[in-house]
Amino acid sequence: MSQSLAKQCNELKERYDTCFLKWYSEKYLRGIGTADNNECSTLFKEYSSCLQEALKERGIDRLLEDAREDNKENDAAFLGRKK
């Protein structure tokens, strides 16, 4: 797996990534994993809280906010809404 930009999150990231990959290939692609709330949710929350703190420290959180705003058109196009 790839590294996290914050070293202290690497272990949590690894655990989540491993869980996600298994869920994706064994459940999601077979049409049985459509819920957000799955076996990886808790692992994601743990990794995410570590990551969010690191992003805030580096000031990247604000850059992400802007990028997300700029990406709204793509969401509309690729999530199949607003046709």
Added chain:
Amino acid sequence: MKVFSNTETFDYSWEEVSTANWRKYCPWNDKSTHVVAVDTVSRTVDPATGILRTERLITCKQSAPDWLKSVMGGCMADESHVFETSYVDPATRTVTMVSANLTWSNLINVEETVVYRPLNEHQTQFKQEAKITALCGGWQRIKNNIEDSLVKRFRENAIKGKEGFEAVLEMSRRVFAEEREREKMSTIRAQASHIRMAHAS
């Protein structure tokens, strides 16, 4: 604005490619070493469409060309960030990834779109398009230089990217096969012990 586009075919099923894509930048890929970190920022499944939407932050370490550094007054950090949003649509078997640069975004605008679609049950098409626009005021010649150097960078990274991803696909296939083999063996062992127990009783 300049456009870079590229199409490749991978001799793997869409399911294999879309799975391996999540670990494209892992140690198995020794070609795309400019990507030093990949973090998942958010991930949701749309309940209406089943589309998996993921936001990732990609951290790159690739030094800028010296002439660009001199134009910029040497204030360019070697570490840069890219924001990637991806959409997996299992109904149409399509992965669409849209990326934009977070670093130097007031100077350069790079928007890349990558689409993975099945060609048949054993082959997947990779389609990449990048739009590069230098935003800084000033001479057109400098803007052209900046855009050209980024197109060149894209072309170099595309070749390395294909080679690196091929390595990841090969390793993924091997690891999945081994995992299936292990599962099969443990099922056989379990069945054997059931039979032994049945005989004993």
